[in-house]
Amino acid sequence: MATRQDDVIPDFLRMDDAIGSDPANANKTGNWHGWPTKDLNPVTLMDDEGRTVRIRTPVMDLEGLITPTDLHYTVQHFDVPPVVATDQWELKIHGQVKNELTLNFDQLRRFPGRSVRTVMECSGSDATFFEYFKDEGPKPSRTQECMILSASEWTGVPLAAVLNAAGLSDKSLYVRAVGNDEGVPAIAAEGTKPFYYDKGLPMQKALHPDTILAWAQNGQLLEHLHGSPVRLLVPGWSGNWSVKWITDLEILDHMPECWYHYEFYYYGNSPEDPNKELITTLGVKAIVTQPNDDTEEMTKGVHMIRGYAWSGAGAISEVDVSTDGGETWHSAHIEAPRHDRFMWVRWSYRWDADKAGKFTIMSRASDEVGRVQSREPRYNNMRKNFSAIVGYPVTVK
Numbered sequence: 001m002a003t004r005q006d007d008v009i010p011d012f013l014r015m016d017d018a019i020g021s022d023p024a025n026a027n028k029t030g031n032w033h034g035w036p037t038k039d040l041n042p043v044t045l046m047d048d049e050g051r052t053v054r055i056r057t058p059v060m061d062l063e064g065l066i067t068p069t070d071l072h073y074t075v076q077h078f079d080v081p082p083v084v085a086t087d088q089w090e091l092k093i094h095g096q097v098k099n100e101l102t103l104n105f106d107q108l109r110r111f112p113g114r115s116v117r118t119v120m121e122c123s124g125s126d127a128t129f130f131e132y133f134k135d136e137g138p139k140p141s142r143t144q145e146c147m148i149l150s151a152s153e154w155t156g157v158p159l160a161a162v163l164n165a166a167g168l169s170d171k172s173l174y175v176r177a178v179g180n181d182e183g184v185p186a187i188a189a190e191g192t193k194p195f196y197y198d199k200g201l202p203m204q205k206a207l208h209p210d211t212i213l214a215w216a217q218n219g220q221l222l223e224h225l226h227g228s229p230v231r232l233l234v235p236g237w238s239g240n241w242s243v244k245w246i247t248d249l250e251i252l253d254h255m256p257e258c259w260y261h262y263e264f265y266y267y268g269n270s271p272e273d274p275n276k277e278l279i280t281t282l283g284v285k286a287i288v289t290q291p292n293d294d295t296e297e298m299t300k301g302v303h304m305i306r307g308y309a310w311s312g313a314g315a316i317s318e319v320d321v322s323t324d325g326g327e328t329w330h331s332a333h334i335e336a337p338r339h340d341r342f343m344w345v346r347w348s349y350r351w352d353a354d355k356a357g358k359f360t361i362m363s364r365a366s367d368e369v370g371r372v373q374s375r376e377p378r379y380n381n382m383r384k385n386f387s388a389i390v391g392y393p394v395t396v397k
């Protein structure tokens with residue numbers, strides 16, 4: 001039976017405890033400039049003109065729930081498209097609708113707004129763990145490499161409001177969202193013509209009130225790298241559904257053949273697999289951020305093991321922690337707030353490491369629809385959506 005750590009505190013707090021230290025995290029709190037500014041180090045990549053085009057998030061070093069916008073990861077498959085000023089931007093809604101519409105930025109902002117706090121995870125996050133689990137690669141370091149994982153508060157209007165304004169019929173079954181970035185994927189078959197990044201969202205998800213057309217992130221108008229002036233945001237689904245730099249919503253009576261559907265973001269054993277599955281909902285996943293995954297040694301005493309947990313399918317109902325490689329599990333405390341359905345939660349577990357020796361720290365999430373984080377990854381040809389439990393070996397001295 002797992003022991004529960006209660007919301008009501010004090011089991012965590014015993015003033016006479018020997019507090020253990022963990023050198024890896026201690027190093028991370030150095031680096032002050034002397035005044036209240038602290039460097040965090042996202043891993044970035046710049047283009048030829050010195051502009052940042054890629055950001056990987058230092059998840060292990062963050063506090064709270066919101067990833068500061070300048071640390072929020074960015075992914076795009078093609079070159080970053082040119083900046084479009086808000087007064088030049090238009091969104092066309094066409095196809096299987098009663099009235100085709102073209103909205104400019106001001107018109108879009110006349111719909112009642114909505115803010116959604118959500119975790120965003122790229123399908124490629126943690127991909128190198130697939131090799132590690134097969135003993136074909138070294139243990140990845142989420143601390144060193146940073147992650148394709150972040151969370152923000154996004155503000156915009158429900159996509160449903162815009163679709164309803166255009167008028168839906170029983171032939172309005174999919175929403176093809178198109179971005180303003182054009183290219184040919186590196187792995188595409190020879191002769192593939194350049195196309196704009198697009199995804200075909202099923203109507204049920206499109207009409208979910210938290211699926212929004214967003215123009216702001218964390219209280220500010222969108223940064224260009226995050227899809228300004230307006231992007232689609234599909235909470236709970238893998239990041240690739242949240243089409244940036246959106247220009248078109250094409251309403252269809254069938255699923256469009258978007259290249260990224262079955263050539264890139266799919267479950268399957270090979271490109272020829274006849275039973276490919278589209279990747280949509282995120283897994284159920286808890287990760288340990290403290291001690292971070294570069295920690296090898298800790299001293300005897302009380303340690304707070306902390307992390308994040310999230311699920312694309314439902315709220316997190318339970319997080320368990322093991323320090324013996326999954327032999328025994330203990331219920332962790334889930335920290336408030338936990339009411340934002342698509343947001344990750346913080347959790348913590350008080351570990352009384354009173355014996356020296358070798359330990360393996362693990363965390364395991366469960367969600368309200370009954371999914372439990374698995375020990376084995378779901379292998380797939382494209383190495384997408386890794387969500388298995390990872391063990392961190394540490395020595396207590």
Ligand SMILES: Nc1nc2c(c(=O)[nH]1)N[C@H]1C(S)=C(S)[C@@H](COP(=O)(O)O)O[C@H]1N2
Nearest residue numbers: 073074075076077122179197239240243244
């Ligand atoms: N137009 C466009 N939208 C896109 C992409 C893209 O290549 N082009 N990449 C997707 C992927 S794979 C991810 S994980 C998210 C990342 O969003 P972010 O850069 O704001 O974090 O954007 C998605 N939206």
Ligand SMILES: [Mo]
Nearest residue numbers: 122123239240
């Ligand atoms: Mo992604």
